[in-house]
Amino acid sequence: MVAEKTKYILEESRMPTAWYNLAADLPVPPPPVLHPGTGQPVGPADLEPLFPMELILQEVATDRYVDIPAEIQAIYRMWRPTPLYRAHRLERALDTPARIFYKYEGVSPAGSHKPNTAVPQAWYNKQAGVKRLTTETGAGQWGSALSIACAFFGIELKVYMVKVSYFQKPYRRALMETFGATCVPSPSPDTNAGRAILAADPESNGSLGIAISEAVEDAALRDDTKYSLGSVLNHVLMHQTIIGQEAQLQLEEADAWPDVIFGCVGGGSNFAGLTFPFIQQKLQGRDVRIVAAEPAACPTLTRGIYAYDFGDTSMMTPLVKMHTLGHTFVPAGIHAGGLRYHGMAPLVSLAKELNLIEAEAYPQTAVFDAAVRFARAEGILPAPESAHAIKGGIDEALRCKEAGEAKTILIGLSGHGNFDLGAYESYVAGNLVDYEHPQAEIERALAELPMR
Amino acid sequence: MVAEKTKYILEESRMPTAWYNLAADLPVPPPPVLHPGTGQPVGPADLEPLFPMELILQEVATDRYVDIPAEIQAIYRMWRPTPLYRAHRLERALDTPARIFYKYEGVSPAGSHKPNTAVPQAWYNKQAGVKRLTTETGAGQWGSALSIACAFFGIELKVYMVKVSYFQKPYRRALMETFGATCVPSPSPDTNAGRAILAADPESNGSLGIAISEAVEDAALRDDTKYSLGSVLNHVLMHQTIIGQEAQLQLEEADAWPDVIFGCVGGGSNFAGLTFPFIQQKLQGRDVRIVAAEPAACPTLTRGIYAYDFGDTSMMTPLVKMHTLGHTFVPAGIHAGGLRYHGMAPLVSLAKELNLIEAEAYPQTAVFDAAVRFARAEGILPAPESAHAIKGGIDEALRCKEAGEAKTILIGLSGHGNFDLGAYESYVAGNLVDYEHPQAEIERALAELPMR
Numbered sequence: 084m085v086a087e088k089t090k091y092i093l094e095e096s097r098m099p100t101a102w103y104n105l106a107a108d109l110p111v112p113p114p115p116v117l118h119p120g121t122g123q124p125v126g127p128a129d130l131e132p133l134f135p136m137e138l139i140l141q142e143v144a145t146d147r148y149v150d151i152p153a154e155i156q157a158i159y160r161m162w163r164p165t166p167l168y169r170a171h172r173l174e175r176a177l178d179t180p181a182r183i184f185y186k187y188e189g190v191s192p193a194g195s196h197k198p199n200t201a202v203p204q205a206w207y208n209k210q211a212g213v214k215r216l217t218t219e220t221g222a223g224q225w226g227s228a229l230s231i232a233c234a235f236f237g238i239e240l241k242v243y244m245v246k247v248s249y250f251q252k253p254y255r256r257a258l259m260e261t262f263g264a265t266c267v268p269s270p271s272p273d274t275n276a277g278r279a280i281l282a283a284d285p286e287s288n289g290s291l292g293i294a295i296s297e298a299v300e301d302a303a304l305r306d307d308t309k310y311s312l313g314s315v316l317n318h319v320l321m322h323q324t325i326i327g328q329e330a331q332l333q334l335e336e337a338d339a340w341p342d343v344i345f346g347c348v349g350g351g352s353n354f355a356g357l358t359f360p361f362i363q364q365k366l367q368g369r370d371v372r373i374v375a376a377e378p379a380a381c382p383t384l385t386r387g388i389y390a391y392d393f394g395d396t397s398m399m400t401p402l403v404k405m406h407t408l409g410h411t412f413v414p415a416g417i418h419a420g421g422l423r424y425h426g427m428a429p430l431v432s433l434a435k436e437l438n439l440i441e442a443e444a445y446p447q448t449a450v451f452d453a454a455v456r457f458a459r460a461e462g463i464l465p466a467p468e469s470a471h472a473i474k475g476g477i478d479e480a481l482r483c484k485e486a487g488e489a490k491t492i493l494i495g496l497s498g499h500g501n502f503d504l505g506a507y508e509s510y511v512a513g514n515l516v517d518y519e520h521p522q523a524e525i526e527r528a529l530a531e532l533p534m535r
Numbered sequence: 536m537v538a539e540k541t542k543y544i545l546e547e548s549r550m551p552t553a554w555y556n557l558a559a560d561l562p563v564p565p566p567p568v569l570h571p572g573t574g575q576p577v578g579p580a581d582l583e584p585l586f587p588m589e590l591i592l593q594e595v596a597t598d599r600y601v602d603i604p605a606e607i608q609a610i611y612r613m614w615r616p617t618p619l620y621r622a623h624r625l626e627r628a629l630d631t632p633a634r635i636f637y638k639y640e641g642v643s644p645a646g647s648h649k650p651n652t653a654v655p656q657a658w659y660n661k662q663a664g665v666k667r668l669t670t671e672t673g674a675g676q677w678g679s680a681l682s683i684a685c686a687f688f689g690i691e692l693k694v695y696m697v698k699v700s701y702f703q704k705p706y707r708r709a710l711m712e713t714f715g716a717t718c719v720p721s722p723s724p725d726t727n728a729g730r731a732i733l734a735a736d737p738e739s740n741g742s743l744g745i746a747i748s749e750a751v752e753d754a755a756l757r758d759d760t761k762y763s764l765g766s767v768l769n770h771v772l773m774h775q776t777i778i779g780q781e782a783q784l785q786l787e788e789a790d791a792w793p794d795v796i797f798g799c800v801g802g803g804s805n806f807a808g809l810t811f812p813f814i815q816q817k818l819q820g821r822d823v824r825i826v827a828a829e830p831a832a833c834p835t836l837t838r839g840i841y842a843y844d845f846g847d848t849s850m851m852t853p854l855v856k857m858h859t860l861g862h863t864f865v866p867a868g869i870h871a872g873g874l875r876y877h878g879m880a881p882l883v884s885l886a887k888e889l890n891l892i893e894a895e896a897y898p899q900t901a902v903f904d905a906a907v908r909f910a911r912a913e914g915i916l917p918a919p920e921s922a923h924a925i926k927g928g929i930d931e932a933l934r935c936k937e938a939g940e941a942k943t944i945l946i947g948l949s950g951h952g953n954f955d956l957g958a959y960e961s962y963v964a965g966n967l968v969d970y971e972h973p974q975a976e977i978e979r980a981l982a983e984l985p986m987r
């Protein structure tokens with residue numbers, strides 16, 4: 084038996100030392116972000132109550148690369164470079180001539196790609212003298228990642244956690260608290276926004292929109308406090324591009340180039356992190372298909388429209404041009420909580436408009452079928468979010484089998500499912516259901532777009 | 536800032552290709568295993584109803600090395616070599632001149648060292664034509680690892696899970712079922728042993744002893760079925776020695792040799808896996824202190840005696856000479872469930888008798904304090920079991936600080952704590968309690984030793 088190479092690790096010394104900024108290479112500039120009151124473009128000063136200036140400058144940067152500070156590189160090296168795997172066992176299980184690779188971010192401290200931006204966000208805030216951060220979290224992925232990053236730099240963190248998750252997921256809360264964060268159920272009595280909601284409905288279960296309002300208000304009202312967001316924004320996407328840059332170096336080692344790449348999309352940061360460095364190559368003429376895999380229950384790219392909308396449901400954020408289902412759209416309660424977002428990162432949306440990427444939507448039972456097939460072959464239990472990319476990759480590998488084509492497929496495996504066993508419990512018990520929103524419901528939400 | 540090296544990964548091609556057998560190098564032969572009925576040494580034929588012959592031969596092997604079959608190596612490469620980390624951030628947090636390294640087994644499919652033996656056990660059974668395996672599991676670590684290994688080879692698996700854990704840890708069960716295992720609460724109506732217990736006490740919570748009896752009976756009565764055990768036995772310990780062999784190669788890369796090594800001990804397999812290759816060097820005159828870290832609530836090496844005893848509580852297994860607290864001893868309900876075993880692997884016990892290793896016992900609140908300190912510095916949440924080794928390592932590093940000594944410390948980090956957040960929840964809530972068994976209670980259990 085010949086020893087087949089399974090993992091492409093990349094030496095620490097070869098880890099990329101700059102983030103890549105897709106905005107520098109797109110043929111058109113990104114549409115401006117607009118003030119929700121005036122409808123005029125916002126400037127850096129408008130964002131200063133919420134973010135440190137270095138991150139605001141990254142948000143509007145037009146440089147192609149931004150150097151990763153040495154101290155952030157040192158922390159990245161605790162888990163980076165992350166492995167690129169060749170899925171020999173999955174290929175054999177599928178009996179496909181395709182070569183399947185996957186880039187695995189589950190080896191990070193939080194078990195997902197989120198620390199790639201949590202660490203720099205905490206670090207830049209620390210440099211700016213910020214003592215305290217606030218954020219919101221739904222299922223808890225982002226809150227966990229930022230808790231760990233804040234523990235590294237001794238920054239105080241308050242997490243507003245959607246109340247229904249706070250009580251349903253005590254272990255997530257325990258993880259954040261173990262790393263020293265304060266975690267409260269949202270709506271909370273700690274903010275005006277929270278108190279107003281509680282006065283109207285003391286039994287409110289909360290929502291990501293409410294939690295954002297609370298975290299933003301808390302940061303805006305305190306001089307020592309800033310706010311941190313885990314996806315959507317340009318600088319967040321940029322911090323994630325180390326994923327795709329590493330994957331390119333590792334594929335080189337494997338003497339491979341992907342014919343097609345699958346990444347899952349919610350807010351867009353994981354997808355952007357993996358694919359933007361490949362889009363750069365595509366813009367230079369290199370051939371590669373790039374597919375965004377989204378849930379059928381929240382089909383932002385496949386059924387939404389490209390328009391200005393609010394980032395949150397309570398209409399407090401600036402207006403951004405993006406693919407959206409409307410800020411009043413409430414996605415069905417699927418287990419891939421990290422993909423339940425009405426909008427899409429503006430840069431990912433623009434790439435879609437420019438036909439640089441495609442999108443596919445998958446129902447959750449088919450996604451879990453793919454996840455379990457993958458797990459039994461490769462031994463890694465995927466996060467339900469990541470399983471959308473796996474579903475795309477397995478479908479493609481089966482098409483290759485049909486056609487006798489030996490394509491090279493790259494899958495973004497953004498995290499493990501160790502914290503999602505409740506979802507797998509439902510799957511094993513046969514309790515998963517699929518949901519597709521009727522067109523009328525989507526039309527209704529789109530009719531409420533602010534500038535339509 | 537100079538880029539400090541954080542991870543020593545080891546190329547796949549340098550992964551060790553043989554397991555190391557300490558029995559070949561000890562100055563005295565291990566005492567024989569005795570038949571529980573006759574008191575006479577057992578032979579390979581006595582074990583055939585339960586284990587395939589290849590594993591029985593490994594159990595009594597006197598060769599120094601046993602080659603790892605190529606197919607097992609291929610599966611090991613899905614997560615091996617595991618990283619050796621230099622704990623720069625922990626060293627700085629402790630302000631110690633000591634150099635701290637840790638070998639991390641949490642990157643495996645099951646999140647612990649257990650797959651190192653689950654995979655070969657499943658493979659050798661597959662080679663012997665075995666269609667079905669049984670095992671017991673307490674908290675679920677071992678059951679999860681064997682479920683994954685059986686999924687790799689298409690072997691049916693039935694896990695008898697201690698009833699109280701079955702209902703308290705539905706996620707663990709979901710993990711095993713996701714990988715295709717059948718999992719029943721023990722005592723179950725599926726075996727004579729289970730039915731007898733249920734007849735006497737329909738509300739029985741079960742115990743590891745009862746679950747072992749059920750799994751053994753199930754395997755003994757069916758021709759297509761064998762039994763699999765996750766620790767204690769010689770061949771299980773041997774499969775784990777790839778850990779220590781890798782660590783030696785990685786320390787060489789780091790130009791380091793440990794002055795002292797800390798590993799946690801329950802049944803002994805993780806400790807043996809890390810330390811036996813170092814004991815080999817020690818027997819050749821190389822200087823190294825080796826410390827087994829155990830819970831104060833189950834102080835097998837520090838307060839037990841070296842004597843013949845049963846491996847299970849229901850007196851069905853052969854008698855082995857080992858450190859034991861007595862097979863009727865019930866350890867307090869600490870969160871490090873994997874360390875709650877009345878006995879100790881015979882080879883680890885013999886090494887202790889020969890003064891090749893030392894032992895320390897730690898109370899669980901101090902262990903969790905060390906775990907959280909480690910997590911906040913290194914970003915990895917340790918399994919409560921592994922945290923015992925961390926406690927030992929941190930204490931040593933603080934002694935170094937006191938004495939101004941730049942010792943090199945190696946810690947065995949046998950797994951992550953992602954599945955143990957209930958324990959951390961108790962810690963964060965201040966609900967952890969320490970327990971030390973009164974001497975009279977230990978004496979009472981030791982009085983029931985069979986050959987005393």
